[in-house]
Amino acid sequence: MVDEIGVWMTCPMTKYLQDELSKRFNLFKSWEIPSKVEFFNQHSRSIRALVGNGIHGADSSLIESLPRLEIISSHSSGLNQIDLVKCKEKGIFVTSTPDSLTDEVADLAVTLTLATLRRICAGDRFVRSGLWKQRDFKLTTKVSGKSVGIVGLGRIGSAIAKRLEGFGCPISYYSRSEKPNSGYKYYPNVIELASNCEILVIACSLTEANHHIINREAIDALGPNGFLINIARGAHVDESELVSALVEGRLGGAGLDVLEHEPEVVSSTRLLAGERLAEINFVIQTRYQLKETERGEIDPVPVERDEVSEIDQVPVKDTEGDEIDPILVERYKRG
Structure with a gap:
């Protein structure tokens, strides 16, 4: 586990996803933390990634609370629960799963x-x-x-x-x-x-x-x-x-x-x-x-570290295939 990298999960997700993230990172489950203000005062600088979905994302206040946040990963095709303007302003990578479901x-x-x-x-x-x-x-x-x-x-x-x-x-x-x-x-x-x-x-x-x-x-x-x-x-x-x-x-x-x-x-x-x-x-x-289906949850496409060949500023597209304002997103090139 990469102890120095903290991951903030905004809501309960599948046991599989939580287990896999816990193996690799220090996973913080927001719903188990009674006082987020006190918690962020102590741990905010260790959190470099955030995982959410189409309902529980990351608004401006949450993003500002995490000064070392580098990436927001939405387990959803929609991005409307993420403050994209704030992400662009701070250079935060944003990823989603537009084709997974x-x-x-x-x-x-x-x-x-x-x-x-x-x-x-x-x-x-x-x-x-x-x-x-x-x-x-x-x-x-x-x-x-x-x-x-x-x-x-x-x-x-x-x-x-x-x-x-x-x-x-x-x-x-x-x-x-x-x-x-x-x-x-x-x-x-x-x-x-x-x-x-x-x-x-x-x-x-x-x-x-x-x-x-x-x-x-x-x-x-x-x-x-x-x-x-x-x-x-x-x-x-x-x-x-x-x-x-x-x-x-x-x-x-x-x-x-x-x-x-x-x-x-x-x-x-x-x-x-x-x-x-x-x-x-x-x-x-x-x-x-x-x-969501069981197969969609437990059969992700594997992406190895050496397959991540570049990180670019590219246009994010919504579920209609139309472009939203360009922001930093992570792009995987396979092969």
Whole structure:
């Protein structure tokens, strides 16, 4: 173990990851430290690396608390929980795992789509409760042939599109830039996309510009026969407007893998979006980490020390494949 190198882990992660880091470095687990101020006063200068994820990253305050921090590694494709401006200012390397869970997330998006339209969870409750003996289950909606709009045609969005093409679904999309080689129809904004599809899938990175991009106008554009699937970030969706639309019948259903204030099923209007959301039968909710699989956790690509040939200042790309401001990141060249 390299005792002189301290690693700060922002939240509990898999036992495998914690064990592997502990073998190599002095791992500090933030959730086990009662007084971070006192701890940083004693140990901050020994911490040279930080490990986080798409929910628990590194804001400006945390970065300032670690004067010798050299690298932030996000166990996620998203970087919205990391203060990239501060990292660039201090020359801190930033790494992420943009491709490690692409298949898992895309698989889950299709699973949520099928489960939401076919009401798999409601059907399971129907059978388990004994209602099958009393009456028939209501008819559900097929996925095959439905028009699908994808918000964010990056790695994950493209993987979702490819899978749903197998169901005979026409694909269209909105992204910050048009992808002329995609073969899919492009719409210049979310409202036009929602107006021209039956299933709207959110697969973009979270920025200030697209916070609550799915608002009342977008939901009404999707309409009472439309379905919303969100596997990106909870803050993309105005949950109060979503619940109102579902209760009032202005939206056909929703499949949510993320919530704005997870793990709490709440929003700014707790009674409506918190307590009611879990009761609506045509909403499917999964835990964010279900995107991860055992194989994705325990079968990392090995990178030996002699394979790290250079460290450059290169543009970081988000989940849509569009560039964010260039910051220092670590780039591995294999072979």
